[in-house]
Every structure is written in structure tokens, then in C-alpha cells.
Amino acid sequence: MKRLWSPAWIVRHVAMVVLVGAFLGLGWWQLSRAAGGNAISWGYAVEWPVFAGFVVFVWWREVRHALRDPAGPSDDPAAAADPRPAGDSPAAATRPAVRRPVRVTRTAAPVPGGEDADLAAYNRYLRWLNDNPGARPGDYPG
Structure with a gap:
């Protein structure tokens, strides 16, 4: 319960x-x-x-989330940058692992027998969009 009386939480309680x-x-x-x-x-x-x-509702959900977290929010920057892997802490076994998404690039395999010109141009356009994930369709140079 002491976690809910930090300066940040007092501001949240007052705002609520x-x-x-x-x-x-x-x-x-x-x-x-x-x-x-x-x-x-x-x-x-x-x-x-x-x-x-x-x-x-949002305040109550945040309170429950703060009380459920065994480590609690920390104001110590050294604790936030702990280099240990998640598996080294005993609390890691109870929390689900959060993983970063994996980007997989896929290219179309060539079709035996050739393609028509419109289909080949469209596939080049799709390949360009896939190779440039931040680009908009209007940025296509072709």
C-alpha cells in the first residue's frame, strides 16, 4: 500500500x-x-x-495493477536499467513474457513460365512497399 502514496499516485488520487x-x-x-x-x-x-x-473505473484498474505488480514502480533509475535477464528474478515465473515482434521479410518466388507485365509491375510495387515499411503508397517511384 505504500506504493499508492508516492507523489505520482497522490496526484492521480487528487485528479480522480x-x-x-x-x-x-x-x-x-x-x-x-x-x-x-x-x-x-x-x-x-x-x-x-x-x-x-x-x-x-480507470483509477481502480490502475490501483489494482500497481498492487498486483510485485516489484512496483521504482523511482531509482539504476533499478529500471537492471541488465539481468527476465528469467533471473523469481517474479518472472509468475508474469507472462512480453516479447518484441519479429519482422519477417518475404519475397515472392518466381513463377515458372513467366508473368504478364501488369502482374510483374504490381509485384514490384508490393515488394517496394514491403521493403519500405514507413513509406506511403503515393511515395512509390515507379
Whole structure:
């Protein structure tokens, strides 16, 4: 529980309370306008408490996530840059491994018997798009 009283978490707690109070206040204000005859305010009178509920949901999910993490967030940069592999810590056995995606380049195998000119041009275009992942289709020089 001590993790939830760090300066960053105190800011999150205060922001949650302020947002929920503001959203519920705006909902009450819209409810009073709706009762006064403003028909569109009925929708807003429902919408603002939904926003408040969403803020509470996100805050509660973050609290649960912080309490579930056995290591907890660390303000120590040396601990964040720990060079040990994930398998060396006992907590690594309980957490699922997060791996970086592997980029696989595939090129089309030549078709025996040749291709027609339009199909060959289209395949060159697709190969160029595959070789230049950050490029847009409009950047194609061909």
C-alpha cells in the first residue's frame, strides 16, 4: 500500500477526486436545466455521471495493477536499467513474457513460365512497399 502514496499516485488520487466531483456537479447542473424545460439537457444529465464512472473505473484498474505488480514502480533509475535477464528474478515465473515482434521479410518466388507485365509491375510495387515499411503508397517511384 505504500506504493499508492508516492507523489505520482497522490496526484492521480487528487485528479480522480477532482474529476469525479466536477463531472457529478456538471451532471447535477444539467439535471436542473433539464427539469427547467431544456430537453437536450436530459442526455447530458446522463452523460456526465457516465464520465465520472469511467474515471473511477480507470483509477481502480490502475490501483489494482500497481498492487498486483510485485516489484512496483521504482523511482531509482539504476533499478529500471537492471541488465539481468527476465528469467533471473523469481517474479518472472509468475508474469507472462512480453516479447518484441519479429519482422519477417518475404519475397515472392518466381513463377515458372513467366508473368504478364501488369502482374510483374504490381509485384514490384508490393515488394517496394514491403521493403519500405514507413513509406506511403503515393511515395512509390515507379
